[in-house]
Amino acid sequence: MRFTKMQGLGNDYVYVNCFKEKIEDPSGLAVKISDRHFGVGSDGLIMINPSDRADFEMEMYNADGSRGEMCGNGIRCVAKYVYDYGLTDKAQISVETLGGIKYLDLTVEDGKVSLVKVDMGKPELAPEKVPVKADGDSAVDEPIAVDRDEYRMTCVSMGNPHAVVFVDCDVRELPLEMIGPKFENHERFPNRVNTEFVRVLDRKTVEMRVWERGSGETLACGTGACAVAVACVLNGRTDDEVTVKLLGGDLLIQWDREKDTVFMTGPAKVVFEGEWPEE
Numbered sequence: 015m016r017f018t019k020m021q022g023l024g025n026d027y028v029y030v031n032c033f034k035e036k037i038e039d040p041s042g043l044a045v046k047i048s049d050r051h052f053g054v055g056s057d058g059l060i061m062i063n064p065s066d067r068a069d070f071e072m073e074m075y076n077a078d079g080s081r082g083e084m085c086g087n088g089i090r091c092v093a094k095y096v097y098d099y100g101l102t103d104k105a106q107i108s109v110e111t112l113g114g115i116k117y118l119d120l121t122v123e124d125g126k127v128s129l130v131k132v133d134m135g136k137p138e139l140a141p142e143k144v145p146v147k148a149d150g151d152s153a154v155d156e157p158i159a160v161d162r163d164e165y166r167m168t169c170v171s172m173g174n175p176h177a178v179v180f181v182d183c184d185v186r187e188l189p190l191e192m193i194g195p196k197f198e199n200h201e202r203f204p205n206r207v208n209t210e211f212v213r214v215l216d217r218k219t220v221e222m223r224v225w226e227r228g229s230g231e232t233l234a235c236g237t238g239a240c241a242v243a244v245a246c247v248l249n250g251r252t253d254d255e256v257t258v259k260l261l262g263g264d265l266l267i268q269w270d271r272e273k274d275t276v277f278m279t280g281p282a283k284v285v286f287e288g289e290w291p292e293e
């Protein structure tokens with residue numbers, strides 16, 4: 015099976031062109047191929063499929079084999095893949111995901127995609143999609159007890175679920191390995207959750223680290239950066255356009271509140287191509 019390893023801000027997935035390849039057990043393959051010692055090494059597996067409803071379909075699996083509805087860094091890499099490998103010659107494409115159809119604008123330099131702007135769609139306050147309002151809470155900010163500590167979070171769905179937690183310290187100092195899994199598996203989230211820890215630097219800039227559902231800490235999360243920007247605006251902490259600084263680099267996020275949609279702009283890169291012996 016031919017594959018291409020790609021990354022968006024260091025959030026790396028193994029991409030398979032399923033116009034040509036057939037994968038019987040994508041969830042099992044995701045676990046094996048993502049393993050950083052015994053496999054290719056990645057945050058998960060992304061299949062590029064034909065679609066009846068859009069130009070292409072993206073089917074994504076986390077490193078633990080669970081399926082994700084959407085992947086922001088992944089969808090930019092899908093755009094690069096289909097253009098650079100000649101599956102399309104259009105610089106504007108649509109991609110079907112479990113989180114809805116997304117529309118992408120490709121920046122092409124010397125015949126290759128360098129940057130992609132994605133219309134990520136309408137953010138929803140999640141999981142129950144109704145703002146919680148208890149005494150002293152803002153409409154969107156709610157308390158959550160994790161062990162003996164109380165945190166405050168804003169829950170936003172970008173097709174997939176996110177809990178955004180504001181912190182005051184340098185995010186690099188956070189013991190993410192310890193607290194990340196406690197949010198991921200908290201009883202508040204029966205389908206588990208992606209968690210972003212964010213510090214606001216100024217009204218146009220924030221920094222974050224992410225603990226992803228099913229993959230652990232990753233260097234970046236596109237849907238997570240969108241959820242962070244929405245949470246920042248709803249809590250009055252930033253303007254509608256924010257640079258989100260992640261361990262793997264920066265994403266520009268714009269919440270167009272008139273259209274009620276979030277735009278994400280960032281790079282996509284090929285790492286290498288290879289052949290996987292099984293399947």
Ligand SMILES: N[C@H](CCC[C@H](N)C(=O)O)C(=O)O
Nearest residue numbers: 082085086087174235236237
């Ligand atoms: N890294 C991805 C998100 C993967 C989300 C996945 N971990 C989930 O289960 O929802 C991104 O760039 O948006």
